[in-house]
Amino acid sequence: MNQNDLKPLHKALCTLLGTRFSTDSTVRDAHARDASYHRGTLPDAVAFPKTNAEVAEIVKICVKHNVPIVPYGTGTGVEGAVVTSEGALCIALNEMNRILRVSPDDRDATVQAGVTRLQLNTHLTAIGTQLHFPVDPGADASLGGMVATRASGTSAVKYGTMLDNVLGLTVVTADGSIVHTGGRARKSAAGYDLTRLFIGSEGTLGIITEITVKLTRLPEAVAAAVCAFPNIAAAVDTVIELIGIGIGIARIELLDERQMEAVNRYAGLTYEVAPTLFFEFHGSAHTVAESSEVADKIAAAHGSGDFRWATDENQRKKLWQARYDSYYAALNRHPGSVGYVTDVCVPITRLAECIARTKALLEKSSVIPSILGHVGDGNFHVVFPLEPDNNNELAEAQQFSHQIVDIALEMGGTCTGEHGIGIGKRKALEKEHGEAVDLMRAIKHALDPLNLMNPGKVFL
Numbered sequence: 001m002n003q004n005d006l007k008p009l010h011k012a013l014c015t016l017l018g019t020r021f022s023t024d025s026t027v028r029d030a031h032a033r034d035a036s037y038h039r040g041t042l043p044d045a046v047a048f049p050k051t052n053a054e055v056a057e058i059v060k061i062c063v064k065h066n067v068p069i070v071p072y073g074t075g076t077g078v079e080g081a082v083v084t085s086e087g088a089l090c091i092a093l094n095e096m097n098r099i100l101r102v103s104p105d106d107r108d109a110t111v112q113a114g115v116t117r118l119q120l121n122t123h124l125t126a127i128g129t130q131l132h133f134p135v136d137p138g139a140d141a142s143l144g145g146m147v148a149t150r151a152s153g154t155s156a157v158k159y160g161t162m163l164d165n166v167l168g169l170t171v172v173t174a175d176g177s178i179v180h181t182g183g184r185a186r187k188s189a190a191g192y193d194l195t196r197l198f199i200g201s202e203g204t205l206g207i208i209t210e211i212t213v214k215l216t217r218l219p220e221a222v223a224a225a226v227c228a229f230p231n232i233a234a235a236v237d238t239v240i241e242l243i244g245i246g247i248g249i250a251r252i253e254l255l256d257e258r259q260m261e262a263v264n265r266y267a268g269l270t271y272e273v274a275p276t277l278f279f280e281f282h283g284s285a286h287t288v289a290e291s292s293e294v295a296d297k298i299a300a301a302h303g304s305g306d307f308r309w310a311t312d313e314n315q316r317k318k319l320w321q322a323r324y325d326s327y328y329a330a331l332n333r334h335p336g337s338v339g340y341v342t343d344v345c346v347p348i349t350r351l352a353e354c355i356a357r358t359k360a361l362l363e364k365s366s367v368i369p370s371i372l373g374h375v376g377d378g379n380f381h382v383v384f385p386l387e388p389d390n391n392n393e394l395a396e397a398q399q400f401s402h403q404i405v406d407i408a409l410e411m412g413g414t415c416t417g418e419h420g421i422g423i424g425k426r427k428a429l430e431k432e433h434g435e436a437v438d439l440m441r442a443i444k445h446a447l448d449p450l451n452l453m454n455p456g457k458v459f460l
Contacts, residue, residue, distance in 0.1 A: 020048040038080030043090035060176035073145030079422030113144025131215040134159035149420040150200030157376030170210035174448040203454035219282035228272040236352035251280040258370035266329035330383040337385035342401040344408035345379040345417030379417035
């Protein structure tokens with residue numbers, strides 16, 4: 001679409017939004033990518049709505065002019081779900097950042113899509129609720145983006161994923177209608193579960209503008225620890241045994257020796273360079289003490305080193321910040337590199353084998369990738385630090401990613417535990433679901449017949 005064709009669109013959006021509509025190249029560039037190597041073209045313009053009504057009107061204007069729409073949260077994804085295509089309008093939701101309602105007694109809250117998880121938790125602390133929103137993907141992602149990608153992260157082993165923690169949504173559909181799905185009741189048998197349909201849809205079915213989430217009481221006591229192991233199998237076997245006997249672990253993360261070396265260098269730490277588990281226990285003081293003691297004994301039986309404990313809040317924050325920074329630590333091993341990240345998830349009893357086969361495969365890699373994962377639920381990631389615009393390295397990483405997906409699918413797993421499909425795993429989705437992808441396409445066509453909602457994502 002040439003600029004003359006776009007003038008009526010721009011005029012209509014500028015009239016609606018004023019200075020919250022931008023064609024500035026710097027603004028467009030900032031909304032053209034996520035945290036990975038994936039790149040697209042610049043969006044034609046960026047709109048910054050503040051209300052459901054404004055989002056609905058923007059969609060109606062785009063439909064009238066047949067302009068594709070790409071919703072944008074914080075840009076912390078890694079599969080290209082917010083990468084723009086030529087001629088698209090980016091709808092940035094960061095100014096839809098109001099916390100609309102908190103009900104401490106019902107343990108729920110309703111927020112606009114641009115509210116981030118840290119913003120919500122800071123607010124809950126400030127008003128004295130003793131509640132928190134527990135889903136923690138590491139980055140300070142927006143709640144809307146977390147819903148759109150069905151995010152989970154470090155705390156999923158205890159608290160579940162976004163799928164488990166969302167009660168209802170407000171969504172602007174592809175014709176500009178504003179619809180409400182779900183509600184505040186903790187269960188319902190009323191009709192199709194439209195809330196779950198939009199969770200994980202990556203902006204391809206509609207634009208999520210409001211979310212009603214479950215809240216959880218803050219634990220009475222918290223203890224965290226780091227523990228090194230002689231090999232990956234010993235670490236994973238420890239996890240399997242702990243979960244099997246019902247120990248209440250809130251977080252249990254695995255970093256391989258390469259990742260630990262990168263973390264030490266990046267964060268100025270002195271952890272042993274070996275496969276390592278990061279633990280966190282939540283509960284009553286008695287429960288946490290008992291769980292910690294049992295975990296220490298089981299880990300020792302699998303050949304672990306000593307537990308390094310962090311019991312006060314500042315120590316725990318430092319420990320977990322090292323885990324949160326793992327992605328950037330991996331890239332820091334090759335300054336100036338960009339990240340190609342893949343994630344798979346398998347039944348936990350197959351995890352040690354899956355990681356072992358993956359590590360054997362990666363020994364052939366020229367870019368020296370590292371592994372980290374949410375091992376309590378069988379999910380792990382491989383980070384490839386790539387030289388920008390090096391097509392050979394990119395092709396190598398993509399080939400390894402395909403092979404890792406094949407290993408996971410062979411074991412009854414999935415091609416992505418939490419990152420989503422975006423543009424990076426569209427072929428993998430076909431491998432995993434086969435003819436069921438045609439049903440997904442049919443749903444997409446029924447709800448978005450003009451294919452304006454985040455086109456090119458999820459499906460080839």
